[in-house]
Amino acid sequence: MNNVGKILELFKSEVKIVNVGLEYFYKELRKQGVQAVHVVWQPRPKLEKDLEEILDKIL
Amino acid sequence: MPTVRNVVKKNFFRDSVQLLHLSEEAKKLPGVIDAAVVMGTELNKELLEKQGLLTREGREAGENDMIIAVKAEDSADIEGIISKIEEMLTAPTAAETYYYSIESAIEHLPGANLALVSVPGQYAKEVVKPFLERGIHVHLFSDHVPLEDEIELKKFAAERGLLVMGPEAGTSIINGVAVAFANVVNRGPIGIVAAAGTGLQEVSVLISRAGSGITHGIGVGGRDVKSAVGGIMTLLSMRAFEADPDTQVITIVSKPPSPDVQDKIINFIANEGKKKYVTCFIGGKDYEIPPTAKGRLIQTRTLHAAALEAVRMVSEDLYKEAVKKVFLPPEEVVKIAEAEASKLSEGQKYLRGLFTGGTLTYESLVIFQELLGDVWSNTPLNKDYQLPDPWKSRENSVVDLGEEEFTAGRAHPMIDPTIRVQRIVEEAKDPEVAVLMLDMVIGYGSHPDPAGAHIDAIRKAKEIAKEGGRHLVVLAHVLGTDEDPQNAAEQERKLREAGVIVLPTNALMALTAAIIVTGRTDEALVKSFYEKFLVGRR
Numbered sequence: 001m002n003n004v005g006k007i008l009e010l011f012k013s014e015v016k017i018v019n020v021g022l023e024y025f026y027k028e029l030r031k032q033g034v035q036a037v038h039v040v041w042q043p044r045p046k047l048e049k050d051l052e053e054i055l056d057k058i059l
Numbered sequence: 060m061p062t063v064r065n066v067v068k069k070n071f072f073r074d075s076v077q078l079l080h081l082s083e084e085a086k087k088l089p090g091v092i093d094a095a096v097v098m099g100t101e102l103n104k105e106l107l108e109k110q111g112l113l114t115r116e117g118r119e120a121g122e123n124d125m126i127i128a129v130k131a132e133d134s135a136d137i138e139g140i141i142s143k144i145e146e147m148l149t150a151p152t153a154a155e156t157y158y159y160s161i162e163s164a165i166e167h168l169p170g171a172n173l174a175l176v177s178v179p180g181q182y183a184k185e186v187v188k189p190f191l192e193r194g195i196h197v198h199l200f201s202d203h204v205p206l207e208d209e210i211e212l213k214k215f216a217a218e219r220g221l222l223v224m225g226p227e228a229g230t231s232i233i234n235g236v237a238v239a240f241a242n243v244v245n246r247g248p249i250g251i252v253a254a255a256g257t258g259l260q261e262v263s264v265l266i267s268r269a270g271s272g273i274t275h276g277i278g279v280g281g282r283d284v285k286s287a288v289g290g291i292m293t294l295l296s297m298r299a300f301e302a303d304p305d306t307q308v309i310t311i312v313s314k315p316p317s318p319d320v321q322d323k324i325i326n327f328i329a330n331e332g333k334k335k336y337v338t339c340f341i342g343g344k345d346y347e348i349p350p351t352a353k354g355r356l357i358q359t360r361t362l363h364a365a366a367l368e369a370v371r372m373v374s375e376d377l378y379k380e381a382v383k384k385v386f387l388p389p390e391e392v393v394k395i396a397e398a399e400a401s402k403l404s405e406g407q408k409y410l411r412g413l414f415t416g417g418t419l420t421y422e423s424l425v426i427f428q429e430l431l432g433d434v435w436s437n438t439p440l441n442k443d444y445q446l447p448d449p450w451k452s453r454e455n456s457v458v459d460l461g462e463e464e465f466t467a468g469r470a471h472p473m474i475d476p477t478i479r480v481q482r483i484v485e486e487a488k489d490p491e492v493a494v495l496m497l498d499m500v501i502g503y504g505s506h507p508d509p510a511g512a513h514i515d516a517i518r519k520a521k522e523i524a525k526e527g528g529r530h531l532v533v534l535a536h537v538l539g540t541d542e543d544p545q546n547a548a549e550q551e552r553k554l555r556e557a558g559v560i561v562l563p564t565n566a567l568m569a570l571t572a573a574i575i576v577t578g579r580t581d582e583a584l585v586k587s588f589y590e591k592f593l594v595g596r597r
Binding site for chain 2: 004015021023029031042
């Protein structure tokens with residue numbers, strides 16, 4: 001809990017950001033010239049209950 | 060003959076900002092009178108209904124379905140228009156650096172040290188965990204993150220010395236980088252820890268406007284200072300600032316913490332802290348400053364006071380200059396209020412605050428409780444004053460348009476002004492309304508020109524009042540700096556040209572509004588307010 005070394009390292013470093021979710025935030029970061037990458041994220045599609053149960057058994 | 064058509068795409072997801080931009084593009088297509096592409100939440104369906112854009116098909120859509128709604132000049136064109144929108148929807152976005160898994164994204168950004176996560180709250184844990192496991196700090200913007208997930212993530216992170224900023228953290232500023240909704244502020248010796256998003260924005264901006272600056276601003280999320288989470292990230296951030304050689308003054312901003320967490324914060328300052336501190340527990344009770352913290356701990360009640368006192372701890376000269384030049388002296392506020400109050404007609408007695416910032420709403424409510432008593436709100440301090448219908452104001456009302464009822468499946472009002480623009484005009488029709496208050500939050504994340512986007516509605520509102528023989532006072536506070544992409548000075552100029560009175564801080568906007576509607580423009584009252592709310596206690 002008391003180890004703040006990694007936070008101090010962040011404070012001193014060039015901030016490099018992985019954005020997950022709203023693509024808009026990625027664009028806002030790029031506008032600032034921040035090094036960033038964007039992860040296209042979507043909720044998993046809802047499966048039919050039966051299919052989900054079958055998959056649970058197999059996997 | 061104009062025709063309306065809805066096409067529902069089952070289980071088809073795009074985020075609210077993408078859909079906002081798509082809707083704007085769709086409106087520009089030839090033959091289109093109006094169009095909207097939205098997720099099928101109840102709120103969105105209601106708004107489509109009001110716009111005359113909802114059909115039976117759309118009404119049956121669920122919240123995981125997307126509705127493409129088009130009103131076209133000619134029914135013959137409508138199929139073509141809809142296929143065009145569908146094409147836009149599936150067109151590949153700029154493919155430069157987009158990845159489909161967290162692992163490959165991290166691999167392609169060597170040295171990644173921060174993740175900005177804004178997925179729906181129920182998925183936050185599974186997205187955040189892999190970053191923490193790889194030693195990467197996280198800013199978690201998502202709301203509706205289960206409390207137990209927040210606790211688990213924060214404990215996991217703290218054990219590894221990592222930050223989880225959020226959930227529901229709207230703002231952080233790390234090494235000058237504006238993360239999510241944040242402003243371009245000066246670098247300087249003040250570190251900020253905030254459990255209040257627009258609170259962090261207001262304090263960092265006011266510090267900057269006063270001529271000082273910040274090292275970093277860490278948003279920890281509102282629940283961090285509640286007992287269940289126990290201030291895990293607040294305390295970790297305070298330790299980090301204690302160890303950071305560039306930070307001289309640490310400012311802590313939040314709504315009232317749970318008493319046990321407040322004790323932890325104050326005990327840390329007293330027993331382990333060596334640096335200077337300013338606390339701003341908006342709406343909280345005064346606490347006793349421990350003897351070991353005397354002289355280096357100041358408590359404040361407003362964001363305005365927190366920023367000023369932090370600057371004062373850096374330099375008494377900067378403070379004196381800022382009090383005079385940046386923040387209005389009491390006699391100026393009285394002058395403005397007197398001039399406006401004198402233009403009001405009999406019967407104009409209420410104020411209506413239409414806010415986009417949650418902390419700015421809250422700070423206004425705290426100030427009004429002192430000066431006006433309880434006021435109606437969708438987020439009231441006193442539950443008896445909960446607006447029965449958040450879409451309709453009554454008497455004195457303050458509405459936070461960033462709340463769930465206005466944002467389900469929609470972009471935040473700092474990005475999409477549609478709902479506020481309509482509400483401004485609605486409020487002006489009420490003959491009892493004297494004052495409208497608007498926060499204009501600029502910076503990264505916000506609308507590219509909020510003042511410009513509201514101007515027509517403000518002019519129309521003033522016109523409606525004028526036709527009824529009334530003068531409508533419109534007050535605004537632009538939260539931002541001249542270095543922000545929207546340029547604060549430029550935003551303020553646009554507002555003033557439309558007859559808006561611009562105040563330098565949210566607290567001063569609330570004070571001015573309150574003394575206009577009460578007509579109590581005596582200097583003694585204003586001075587006592589300054590003493591209590593705009594200056595810290597040692």
